[in-house]
Amino acid sequence: MGCGTSKVLPEPPKDVQLDLVKKVEPYTGHKTDVYKHFIKDDGSGGLKTGCPSPPYHIQPYPGPHLASHTEPHEPRKTRVAKYRAKFDPRVTAKYDIKALIGRGSFSRVVRVEHKATKQPYAIKMIETKYREGREVCESELCVLRRVRHTNIIQLIEVFETQERVYMVMELATGGELFDRIIAKGSFTERDATRVLQMVLDGVKYLHTLGITHRDLKPENLLYYHPGTDSKIMITDFGLASARKKGDDCLMKTTCGTPEYIAPEILVRKPYTNSVDMWALGVISYILLSGTMPFEDDNRSRLYRQILKGKYSYSGEPWPSVSNLAKDFIDRLLTVDPGARMTALQALKHPWVVSMAASSSMKNLHRSISQNLLKRASSRCQSTKSAQSTRSSRSTKSNKSRRVRERELRELNLRYQQQYNG
Template identity: 65%
Template structure:
């Protein structure tokens, strides 16, 4: 067993010193369990990755490379690593506050200022990653987790299995989740870290409206819409959203990556920098107070996950999330599409 200790107090500890409490996630090449250190009773997450086969080994190597290199309050922190011939165990800080959209849903009342606080933290992480030559390539709400349930919690960027390190040359590989892919990636043109900013534009659109800027059951039509970069600010709650917020999104959802806002420019945008100080305190999701996000959007997220599974073979506890979200409201049960096997 090879050990790599990263800023940990337990330099002589081993896996036996962690008590497994529950399975909290599962993927094609990994499982995530909640654990407790027997000596300190401090909770952690252990990500167990299968590296016997090339695909799993590649994902694991990428994630390890990134997590060993980074140290930022808005990026999940790796405490230590245990490496065996066929399996790698990453000890990570445990995020218990739920996904970004979980927070939006549970909050009930959600304003532009709430949105900017979340977006500001993600942009800080992206700016830091890009300064190190790291492109995430799979930014989406499911990979943004709150450290704890409190209102002042840090928001953490997670899941670096598709990340790329050292983007001194352009890339062409298509990867990630279809609805968040930038036009240049869809077209298989050379791309660089600007794809992360496009994804941030999609995320910002979702957080403010509860709907996707680009969506279609047909992958071909979806890609066509993304390549055109045509989206709409019509319908609720957009009349209540400030022009500054729309300008911010428009700066990110530019088809030409060279004209797209960089992470640093996005951080300095007046809407983000001021935390929407001039915007109203209107509840943007008041139309669906018991859900916060339109129930049909929950269906779309399930559909998105099928796209990702088909493309990368990746799967997790997303289906349980959907069932939980749907069961929280009778309205969702009436609006959600039925036949899912």
């Protein structure tokens, strides 16, 4: 996928705290184990342009019991025992398997409890026989084994066997960013700056280490716990890239989630960590309105909007949003990556520094929630419609894929000259 080419991290600056994973349990069996690299699951369900398989992030809420994902006619104890039998004895000796909270093509994510401390964690169990999973996970573990920051999900330890890898990670139980906003009942610009400060702190730390996330979006921003004082955590580093020494921090892989992809990625120019700042501009726009700055069911039209940097502040609640907040967004959603704010500059922007003190303290919750729920309902309808017609489209899928690829190539060529100009 291209992400795997960035395996060597630079030496971090002396003023940046850096910790390694506490422990890695190696495979101690056959010495010619072909699975030398830890791998990652592919299945978040969202499209990742140009990547072989999308990564999966740990779900925030404890899901249904393990038994609910197996055949209903089996006794519950039998089903649970069968599932737990898939875990390496070293894992079950240390952790109690509690519930299945997520699944993907190559993995299962379970909620566990440390037997000694009773601390809850999440374990991602990955099948190692899939090349795509290995490629995607390589970048995630390369990053997570080296970072420690309060706003970044923490890898605790890794167990490796000949057939599976078990990643023990912090469990974020507070839910996704926008789920919390909908449930909150009140949301002001000051609340938005508190959220963005935490995310920007984490992104600044990553960028200082030469790490680019490349898939920042609301689904990858989770609250650590349900309390009002919970921190935000950045998750899902399946598309992350770590800078090599001397490569000038330039990346070339076309990857990301369509609505959040920066223009320079679309025109296939070498790019820097400024693509994360573009994504933060999109997130900031949604955070203050519940709507997307760039959105179209037609992928070509969507990319055209992005390449032009075409968005507006029309509709509710934008008339109630301060000009300072809009200026913050404008300085991030800048087509020219060289003119885009860095994470440090964003943290020093007057709107963030003052925590929107000069802005209206009007509660934007009603409009934001309505817009978020409207969009979720619309996407749900689209998904159901797509599922109902999937069988009739299956014979045309290869042709449709070729058409989309051709359209994207044509669009890239069309706008390359405009962008370069």
